[in-house]
Amino acid sequence: MKIVILGGVAAGSKAAAKAKRLLPDAIIDLYTDEKYISYSACGLPYYIQGNFSDYRTLLVRSPEEFEAQGIKVHLQNKAIKIITETKQVLINDLTENRAFLTEYDKLVIATGARPLIPQIENVNLKNVFTVRHIIDGINIREQLLKSKHATIIGSGYIGLEMLEAFVENGLNVTLVEFAPYIAPFFDEDISRIIQEQLKSISNNRFDILTSELVTVFLPDENGNVKIVKTGSGKQFTTDMVIICTGVQPNIEFARESGIAIGETGAIKVNKHMQTNFPDIYACGDCAEKNLLISNTKVWIPLGSTANKEGRTAAINLCGGDEDFEGVLGSSVVRCLALTMSMTGLTERNAFKLGFHPVSAIVTKNDKVGYMPDVNNITLKLVADMTTGLLLGGQAIGAGDADKRINALTAALLGRFTVDEFTRNDLTYAPPFSPTIDPLLNAAQILAKKIRKD
Amino acid sequence: MKIVILGGVAAGSKAAAKAKRLLPDAIIDLYTDEKYISYSACGLPYYIQGNFSDYRTLLVRSPEEFEAQGIKVHLQNKAIKIITETKQVLINDLTENRAFLTEYDKLVIATGARPLIPQIENVNLKNVFTVRHIIDGINIREQLLKSKHATIIGSGYIGLEMLEAFVENGLNVTLVEFAPYIAPFFDEDISRIIQEQLKSISNNRFDILTSELVTVFLPDENGNVKIVKTGSGKQFTTDMVIICTGVQPNIEFARESGIAIGETGAIKVNKHMQTNFPDIYACGDCAEKNLLISNTKVWIPLGSTANKEGRTAAINLCGGDEDFEGVLGSSVVRCLALTMSMTGLTERNAFKLGFHPVSAIVTKNDKVGYMPDVNNITLKLVADMTTGLLLGGQAIGAGDADKRINALTAALLGRFTVDEFTRNDLTYAPPFSPTIDPLLNAAQILAKKIRKD
Numbered sequence: 046m047k048i049v050i051l052g053g054v055a056a057g058s059k060a061a062a063k064a065k066r067l068l069p070d071a072i073i074d075l076y077t078d079e080k081y082i083s084y085s086a087c088g089l090p091y092y093i094q095g096n097f098s099d100y101r102t103l104l105v106r107s108p109e110e111f112e113a114q115g116i117k118v119h120l121q122n123k124a125i126k127i128i129t130e131t132k133q134v135l136i137n138d139l140t141e142n143r144a145f146l147t148e149y150d151k152l153v154i155a156t157g158a159r160p161l162i163p164q165i166e167n168v169n170l171k172n173v174f175t176v177r178h179i180i181d182g183i184n185i186r187e188q189l190l191k192s193k194h195a196t197i198i199g200s201g202y203i204g205l206e207m208l209e210a211f212v213e214n215g216l217n218v219t220l221v222e223f224a225p226y227i228a229p230f231f232d233e234d235i236s237r238i239i240q241e242q243l244k245s246i247s248n249n250r251f252d253i254l255t256s257e258l259v260t261v262f263l264p265d266e267n268g269n270v271k272i273v274k275t276g277s278g279k280q281f282t283t284d285m286v287i288i289c290t291g292v293q294p295n296i297e298f299a300r301e302s303g304i305a306i307g308e309t310g311a312i313k314v315n316k317h318m319q320t321n322f323p324d325i326y327a328c329g330d331c332a333e334k335n336l337l338i339s340n341t342k343v344w345i346p347l348g349s350t351a352n353k354e355g356r357t358a359a360i361n362l363c364g365g366d367e368d369f370e371g372v373l374g375s376s377v378v379r380c381l382a383l384t385m386s387m388t389g390l391t392e393r394n395a396f397k398l399g400f401h402p403v404s405a406i407v408t409k410n411d412k413v414g415y416m417p418d419v420n421n422i423t424l425k426l427v428a429d430m431t432t433g434l435l436l437g438g439q440a441i442g443a444g445d446a447d448k449r450i451n452a453l454t455a456a457l458l459g460r461f462t463v464d465e466f467t468r469n470d471l472t473y474a475p476p477f478s479p480t481i482d483p484l485l486n487a488a489q490i491l492a493k494k495i496r497k498d
Numbered sequence: 499m500k501i502v503i504l505g506g507v508a509a510g511s512k513a514a515a516k517a518k519r520l521l522p523d524a525i526i527d528l529y530t531d532e533k534y535i536s537y538s539a540c541g542l543p544y545y546i547q548g549n550f551s552d553y554r555t556l557l558v559r560s561p562e563e564f565e566a567q568g569i570k571v572h573l574q575n576k577a578i579k580i581i582t583e584t585k586q587v588l589i590n591d592l593t594e595n596r597a598f599l600t601e602y603d604k605l606v607i608a609t610g611a612r613p614l615i616p617q618i619e620n621v622n623l624k625n626v627f628t629v630r631h632i633i634d635g636i637n638i639r640e641q642l643l644k645s646k647h648a649t650i651i652g653s654g655y656i657g658l659e660m661l662e663a664f665v666e667n668g669l670n671v672t673l674v675e676f677a678p679y680i681a682p683f684f685d686e687d688i689s690r691i692i693q694e695q696l697k698s699i700s701n702n703r704f705d706i707l708t709s710e711l712v713t714v715f716l717p718d719e720n721g722n723v724k725i726v727k728t729g730s731g732k733q734f735t736t737d738m739v740i741i742c743t744g745v746q747p748n749i750e751f752a753r754e755s756g757i758a759i760g761e762t763g764a765i766k767v768n769k770h771m772q773t774n775f776p777d778i779y780a781c782g783d784c785a786e787k788n789l790l791i792s793n794t795k796v797w798i799p800l801g802s803t804a805n806k807e808g809r810t811a812a813i814n815l816c817g818g819d820e821d822f823e824g825v826l827g828s829s830v831v832r833c834l835a836l837t838m839s840m841t842g843l844t845e846r847n848a849f850k851l852g853f854h855p856v857s858a859i860v861t862k863n864d865k866v867g868y869m870p871d872v873n874n875i876t877l878k879l880v881a882d883m884t885t886g887l888l889l890g891g892q893a894i895g896a897g898d899a900d901k902r903i904n905a906l907t908a909a910l911l912g913r914f915t916v917d918e919f920t921r922n923d924l925t926y927a928p929p930f931s932p933t934i935d936p937l938l939n940a941a942q943i944l945a946k947k948i949r950k951d
Contacts, residue, residue: 055933088868088928102868202927337923349926352933370921377925386925415541415555447925448901452908454922459912468823469907470790472830472839472900473802474655475541480508480805 046071047148048362049134051124052155053082055348056329058106059355060153061116067363073116074147076136078123081179082108087348089182090206093189094213100183127152127302129322151324151362154299154312155355158292158330158346163198167262170270172285176203177292185287189214192284196220196273198259200227204289205380208243208251212381218251219273219281223290225256232391234406235439238423239385242441246382254279262286292346294331307333309344316368318358326362328354335371338389338436338457339398345374373457374437377447386447389437389457392427401430405491409483411442413475422446424487426453426463433462433495438484449484463492499524500601501815502587504577505608506535508801509782511559512808513606514569520816526569527600529589531576534632535561540801542635543659546642547666553636580605580755582775604777604815607752607765608808611745611783611799616651620715623723625738629656630745638740642667645737649673649726651712653680657742658833661696661704665834671704672726672734676743678709685844687859688892691876692838695894699835707732715739745799747784760786762797769821771811779815781807788824791842791889791910792851798827826910827890830900839900842890842910845880854883858944862936864895866928875899877940879906879916886915886948891937902937916945 046068050061053075061075075082083106092100108118121139128135133146160175162168174185189195195211197204200222211218220227226236227243240253254275263272274280294311296304305321307313311333318326329351336343350372357369377386395402404427411422422442428435438453440446456466467488473480499521503514506528514528528535536559545553561571574592581588586599613628615621627638642648648664650657653675664671673680679689680696693706707728716725727733747764749757758774760766764786771779782804789796803825810822830839848855857880864875875895881888891906893899909919920941926933 085866085868085928085933087926087933088866091869091928096870097868347926349924349933349935373923375923375925377927377930379927379929384930388923388925413538413541415538415550416544417549445898445901445930447930448898448904451901451905451924454924455905455908455912455914455919458918458922459908459914461908461912465911466908469911470826470828470841471802471904471907472828472841473540473800474830474832475538475544476832477830477837477898477900480538480540480802482802 046150048073048151048153049147049149050075050153050155051077051134052157052329052331053077053079053118054084054086054155054157054329055351056157056355056358057153057155058083058111059352060155060328060359061111062106062114063356063359064363065114065116067359067365069115071363074119075111075116076119076122076124078121078139079178080120082111082118082120084179085348086177089176090203090210092182093186093207094210095186100179103179103182124156124298126298127304127325129303129325132324149324152326153358153362154304154320154325154327154331155329156295156299156331158294160288161291161293162288163259163290165259165262167264167270170262170264170268172269173262173288174285175288176207185285188285189216192216194218194283196283196286197289198286199289199291201230201289201291202376202378204287205378205385207287207289209380212247212250219254219283220251221254221257221259221275223256223258227253227255228385231385231387231439232393232425235423235425235441239383239441242383243380292330294344294346296331299327299331307342309333309342311344316370317361318354318369319361326358328358337371337373341398343372343374345372347376373454375450375454377450382443383441384444384446385441386450387437387439388450388454389435390427391437391439395427395429395436400436402427402436403430403491403494404428405487405494407483407487407490409486410479411444411446411483412477413479416475420444422449422483424449424483426487426491428463428491428495430495433464435461435463435466449482452484463488463495467492499603501526501604501606502600502602503528503606503608504530504587505610505782505784506530506532506571507537507539507608507610507782508804509610509808509811510606510608511536511564512805513608513781513812514564515559515567516809516812517816518567518569520812520818522568524816527572528564528569529572529575529577529587531574531592532631533573535564535571535573537632538801539630542629543656543663545635546639546660547663548639553632556632556635577609577751579751580757580778582756582778585777602777605779606811606815607757607773607778607780607784608782609748609752609784611747613741614744614746615741616712616743618712618715620717620723623715623717623721625722626715626741627738628741629660638738641738642669645669647671647736649736649739650742651739652742652744654683654742654744655829655831657740658831658838660740660742662833665700665703672707672736673704674707674710674712674728676709676711680706680708681838684838684840684892685846685878688876688878688894692836692894695836696833745783747797747799749784752780752784760795762786762795764797769823770814771807771822772814779811781811790824790826794851796825796827798825800829826907828903828907830903835896836894837897837899838894839903840890840892841903841907842888843880844890844892848880848882848889853889855880855889856883856944856947857881858940858947860936860940860943862939863932864897864899864936865930866932869928873897875902875936877902877936879940879944881916881944881948883948886917888914888916888919902935905937916941916948920945
């Protein structure tokens with residue numbers, strides 16, 4: 046049995062390790078176009094921030110550890126094409142620029158995603174970065190230490206994490222967002238509160254430009270980015286730029302090889318993580334996912350999901366039978382003292398998917414008011430007016446705002462109505478929540494709205 | 499319509515306020531034998547600790563606020579007997595020691611619980627306290643400021659909270675527990691870890707005596723407690739003693755009035771919070787509860803439950819129709835840097851109730867290992883071997899260990915199997931959890947154990 050794995054970050058390295066444990070005698074070859082494998086890409090913002098000083102901290106397992114386990118690791122080897130008829134992969138060894146063919150019995154595509162680069166004049170200037178690979182982190186950290194001002198384009202998860210990294214290091218930051226408000230993956234009402242709170246907790250240490258498109262970079266005499274110009278005619282000087290305008294799945298070579306691509310633009314897979322070729326699996330950021338609440342296809346590339354999918358693919362290709370049912374879209378991001386978290390559908394997405402959304406927002410103390418470290422938490426719950434089904438939640442606040450979101454996920458899995466959720470018995474003590482948890486508070490308000498209609 | 503409410507802390511004051519909102523024209527009389535109503539009893543340890551300096555911070559709503567809302571509040575008025583035939587209550591006005599009768603159309607018994615005092619010689623010496631009323635808090639705080647050593651008898655929730663209060667104020671503490679380990683409401687394996695961790699994080703600033711019964715107090719020349727003697731012959735000097743050996747429901751007058759008492763020793767109620775007399779409701783610490791997982795009666799007196807039950811009683815006595823289905827036994831307590839939390843059944847209780855419990859314990863990082871504030875969390879999940887049903891969870895660790903417990907409660911409500919729970923999609927980012935949350939990790943291990951059998 047020969048197993049070939051393409052890609053070596055979360056999904057690929059997990060699939061390789063799990064397959065080797067299940068089938069110790071299998072030959073496993075892992076090919077990646079990168080210089081590193083099995084690293085925590087999610088940790089790059091914290092390396093950049095300076096939470097730890099050695100980038101090797103991000104390496105979960107070294108190629109040597111994989112080799113010791115009997116997994117052959119081929120760094121800087123890029124997959125060019127899959128020849129499904131003969132069960133071979135054409136691979137280019139980037140170090141020698143030499144292509145070769147390798148056979149597989151089972152193939153795992155875990156080629157991940159790459160940054161989406163917007164149309165900007167001179168986008169390739171020095172000190173313009175994206176945040177994806179270990180080397181990006183090293184370069185950004187180095188430049189951060191020499192800089193006074195950074196520009197962040199895009200205010201998604203990585204944009205917000207980079208904002209924290211720069212502000213905590215004393216830089217001034219300009220955050221440019223194309224949407225009319227930042228953190229646009231939340232509902233607009235929540236995003237507006239995020240914007241206010243971030244401005245306030247950072248003592249206005251950064252500028253936010255919304256509804257703005259960066260159009261031009263101008264260089265200094267050394268070819269470093271110096272001036273940023275926007276579509277509305279604004280311009281400002283900067284020492285470095287981080288582009289965080291989203292990612293796209295690395296699926297071109299798969300598509301050209303006849304692997305079916307789904308409506309989301311990522312590789313189509315079944316619950317066993319199989320593609321349209323039963324011996325070819327796809328997992329992680331290059332594969333599309335099933336959104337459990339609506340049973341629709343989505344592409345939400347997240348490290349935790351990649352890990353689970355890699356595990357599922359390995360179990361099945363080794364002869365097991367395990368389904369990966371899908372995701373709820375649960376996520377959390379921290380920016381400075383603000384935690385932002387969500388699960389399930391936003392009101393906007395619920396509407397798009399044909400639900401009749403109704404919502405409730407509460408802003409409450411996150412613990413009893415007399416505790417010294419009491420903070421506000423804002424919670425939004427979304428439900429379907431017709432069925433009363435809980436559809437999703439969003440939470441923002443200091444510290445463990447994600448706690449309230451994780452208390453929702455099992456209720457979404459279990460297809461609870463809001464009424465059913467109000468019966469939840471959450472823990473209570475003064476340092477942890479008010480007597481009636483804000484989550485139950487919001488659920489009670491939402492249940493009343495649904496009953497009235 | 500005349501509504502009489504007996505008791506004015508969590509359940510009683512909630513019932514009064516809710517009933518007045520639902521039936522603004524009703525006459526509502528609230529009688530309590532205490533000097534205060536509507537206070538946060540759960541906050542007493544934090545007042546004692548000195549987290550805030552004015553005990554009035556604990557008062558949620560003053561008698562004047564109730565009166566302004568049209569609720570008549572009678573402090574220091576103790577219910578002696580209910581004459582169910584004529585729908586009257588015999589009440590003793592403690593300020594004048596004068597008994598009188600009052601009529602009711604609907605009656606709410608919310609008389610709470612009182613400390614259980616063990617058999618100790620000279621238990622009534624000065625500086626021996628229990629923690630229940632506002633005045634207890636005031637007296638303990640006053641004595642704390644003059645003391646160097648405190649003795650705590652009992653290591654349940656309040657005992658642990660008092661331990662924090664004393665240690666944070668620089669006192670030396672001797673904690674005496676009758677069980678062979680502290681925090682005996684947890685399973686023994688978890689309790690043993692709690693004991694180790696508390697010793698370690700407090701730099702051994704307190705002594706723990708387990709399997710010990712306090713038998714004698716000896717006074718100094720002023721009648722203050724001075725010497726504590728135990729059953730095994732140990733003795734030590736102390737400046738003050740807190741008795742935290744549990745509570746018992748205040749139900750004697752109700753029982754003598756013909757109100758049915760359940761097998762747990764608390765007042766028997768249906769889902770509407772009605773007693774065996776349809777016009778008489780009971781809620782809060784004096785009423786028994788339905789444990790949702792096993793559908794058995796339990797007596798778990800908690801402030802959050804009292805609040806919900808008071809609300810439910812009010813809705814129903816005002817002509818509404820709302821069920822309080824029961825509790826999961828979710829709870830959390832903090833002692834120093836350690837958070838201890840649980841929901842559902844412990845392994846011990848699961849066994850007692852006839853389940854075939856199987857469990858998994860993991861000790862993991864609570865966030866990604868490279869984050870500066872990473873800590874350990876220990877999680878124990880309990881399931882039924884025969885059905886695979888998830889029965890409960892226990893978590894101990896720094897900070898938000900209760901987060902993992904609150905992520906379980908909806909799964910318990912939804913009667914998830916462990917296998918179903920492993921599909922949960924929890925949030926992930928490096929500051930909040932490892933890629934695979936310890937909760938899912940424990941669930942995967944437990945699912946494997948169940949499948950093997």
